[in-house]
Structures are given as structure tokens and as C-alpha cells.
Amino acid sequence: TGNGLIVSFGEMLIDFVPTVSGVSLAEAPGFLKAPGGAPANVAIAVTRIGGKAAFVGKLGDDEFGHMLAGILRENGVVCDGISFDTGARTALAFVTLRADGEREFMFYRNPSADMLLKPEELNLELIRSAKVFHYGSISLIVEPCRSAHLKAMQVAKDAGALLSYDPNLRLPLWPSAKEAREQILSIWDKADVVKVSDVELEFLTGSDKITDENALSLWRPTMKLLLVTLGEKGCRYYTKHFRGSVDPFHVKTVDTTGAGDSFVGALLSKIVDDHSIIEDEPRLREVLKFANACGAITTAKKGAIPALPAEADALQLING
Numbered sequence: 251t252g253n254g255l256i257v258s259f260g261e262m263l264i265d266f267v268p269t270v271s272g273v274s275l276a277e278a279p280g281f282l283k284a285p286g287g288a289p290a291n292v293a294i295a296v297t298r299i300g301g302k303a304a305f306v307g308k309l310g311d312d313e314f315g316h317m318l319a320g321i322l323r324e325n326g327v328v329c330d331g332i333s334f335d336t337g338a339r340t341a342l343a344f345v346t347l348r349a350d351g352e353r354e355f356m357f358y359r360n361p362s363a364d365m366l367l368k369p370e371e372l373n374l375e376l377i378r379s380a381k382v383f384h385y386g387s388i389s390l391i392v393e394p395c396r397s398a399h400l401k402a403m404q405v406a407k408d409a410g411a412l413l414s415y416d417p418n419l420r421l422p423l424w425p426s427a428k429e430a431r432e433q434i435l436s437i438w439d440k441a442d443v444v445k446v447s448d449v450e451l452e453f454l455t456g457s458d459k460i461t462d463e464n465a466l467s468l469w470r471p472t473m474k475l476l477l478v479t480l481g482e483k484g485c486r487y488y489t490k491h492f493r494g495s496v497d498p499f500h501v502k503t504v505d506t507t508g509a510g511d512s513f514v515g516a517l518l519s520k521i522v523d524d525h526s527i528i529e530d531e532p533r534l535r536e537v538l539k540f541a542n543a544c545g546a547i548t549t550a551k552k553g554a555i556p557a558l559p560a561e562a563d564a565l566q567l568i569n570g
């Protein structure tokens with residue numbers, strides 16, 4: 251695991267998740283309070299396997315905001331890039347677990363503190379020290395956090411960081427599917443590493459075929475690595491010079507929340523000190539095997555943050 255700093259930019263929130271599926275939160279006999287937000291999960295995924303991560307974003311100056319910052323701090327994530335908004339409250343998600351196991355989200359975001367991060371509130375010194383800058387796309391939806399997001403990306407890139415993007419599609423957040431697709435693809439050529447899930451591949455291409463041809467329609471010459479994660483089927487990778495698949499690990503899956511974030515955190519912490527691993531297929535395959543192991547382990551426990559593995563857990567799964 252590398253020593254270089256991975257800065258993860260975006261939102262952190264609390265999911266309220268019913269204890270049983272098939273009913274809404276209001277009808278459930280109980281609920282769990284699960285801290286999450288993809289960029290925050292990625293930061294903790296990195297520190298859990300021994301890497302260095304900072305979270306940059308805005309929280310409400312309220313009970314939930316300070317609770318979330320405390321969770322990052324307890325997990326060794328650098329918190330110097332967090333701002334607190336005294337007006338707006340921390341983002342919340344109210345989850346419905348459908349009978350088929352899929353999740354539906356309702357968000358408190360009108361607006362929530364994360365959407366109010368301003369460019370002038372960015373900790374530029376911290377962002378300039380990043381070797382990898384990772385982001386999702388929720389913060390690209392509205393101003394002023396969109397401007398803050400674009401500025402942070404540029405500052406990190408100018409300072410030599412590798413840019414990593416996971417669109418994290420959560421449709422109810424966008425005014426329409428068309429806008430979501432346009433907005434996500436509008437910054438598609440800005441990232442060096444892009445990770446999409448099979449569901450996002452379908453959404454962005456408009457085709458349900460998980461083929462190389464379809465994946466490569468999302469390729470841009472500016473990219474160094476395009477990844478398609480396939481849940482229990484592992485992942486596929488595409489670079490300028492080679493492409494292939496890495497097999498999954500089989501575990502007893504109970505909750506897939508956070509698997510993609512765990513995968514991304516693992517990948518980034520293995521390439522942070524040497525970005526050229528991306529161009530070396532055998533070494534890249536080793537890294538993706540480790541990332542698949544981390545993703546798989548995350549599905550074997552409930553929740554995202556509590557389920558993120560330590561490096562030793564992943565090595566144990568790999569070495570049997």
C-alpha cells in the first residue's frame with residue numbers, strides 16, 4: 251500500500267436503512283443509521299488498508315455533521331479539507347429496501363451542506379499535495395459545489411495528481427435521466443482513471459450489452475484506464491494498449507453496499523506511488539485482483555464502512 255496522499259472529494263451523508271426489506275422506512279419496525287457517501291467510503295477504504303487519505307467536502311455544522319467528521323477522524327482520514335456550513339444541514343438519505351433487495355433513495359438535499367461548498371473554501375494546499383484526486387459526480391449537479399469541484403480537479407491536475415472518477419449514479423438526484431447522462435459525460439475527458447459499474451455502462455451507452463464494443467464507446471484518448479465492475483462477475487479493464495478481465499472471489503454476500511468504493515480505494519492505494527503500474531498489464535492485474543478481493547469482502551457484511559477490509563483480510567482471501 252502506497253504512502254502518497256489520496257484526496258477524495260464530494261459528499262458524506264447518513265443513510266437511514268430499514269431493518270427489514272419490502273417496506274418503506276416509515277413502515278419498518280426499526281432502522282439503522284449508516285454513515286456513507288461514496289467519496290467518504292473511498293477515503294476510509296484507503297486508510298483501512300493502510301494508505302493515506304483526506305476527505306474534502308462540506309458538512310452541516312450540526313450533530314450529524316460532527317458525527318460524520320468524527321467517523322472520518324477515527325478512521326485516520328485527514329479532515330483539514332472539511333468545511334462546516336452554519337446554515338444548511340448535513341445531507342441525509344432515507345432508504346427503502348425493495349423486496350428484491352434493490353435500494354430506493356429519498357434524499358434530504360434542499361439544499362444540504364455538501365452542495366454549498368464554495369471554491370474559495372477549498373483547502374488548496376491540501377489538494378495540491380494529492381498524488382491521486384478521486385471524485386464522484388453528485389457534487390457536479392448544482393452550484394456552488396460544481397464550481398468548487400471543477401476548481402479542485404484543476405488544481406489537483408496542475409499539481410500532477412492522477413484524476414480518478416466514479417460517476418456513482420443515483421438518479422433521483424438529477425432533474426432527469428437525460429441531464430444526468432449529459433452532465434456525467436461532459437467531464438468524461440477530464441479523468442485519467444474512470445470506473446463504471448455494469449448498470450452505469452448500460453445507462454451511459456443506452457445499451458444493455460456488456461460488451462467490449464459498448465465499453466469502448468466510453469473510451470476517450472485522454473484516459474489511462476477504464477474499468478467496468480461486474481459485481482459477482484469481477485471486473486474488466488481497458489487501457490491504450492491492452493484489455494482483459496479479472497476473476498471475482500466467491501464469498502457469502504449479504505449486502506453489496508460499498509463494494510465499488512472498496513474496489514476503488516484498494517485500486518488507488520496500490521497505484522498512488524507509481525502511476526505507471528497502469529501501463530504494465532501483469533502488475534495492473536495483481537492490483538485488480540486485490541481490488542476484487544476487497545470488493546468481495548465488503549459484500550460479506552452489512553453496511554459500507556463497517557464492511558471495508560484491512561489489507562490482511564484481502565491477502566487472506568487471495569492466498570486462501
Ligand code: ADP
Nearest residue numbers: 447479480481482484485503509510542545546
Ligand atoms: P458498485 O458497488 O459500484 O456497483 P460492483 O457491485 O460491481 O460495484 O462491485 C465492485 C467489485 O466488488 C466487483 O468488481 C467485484 O470484484 C466485487 N464484488 C461486488 N459484488 C460481489 C459479489 N456478490 N461477489 C463477489 N465479489 C463482488
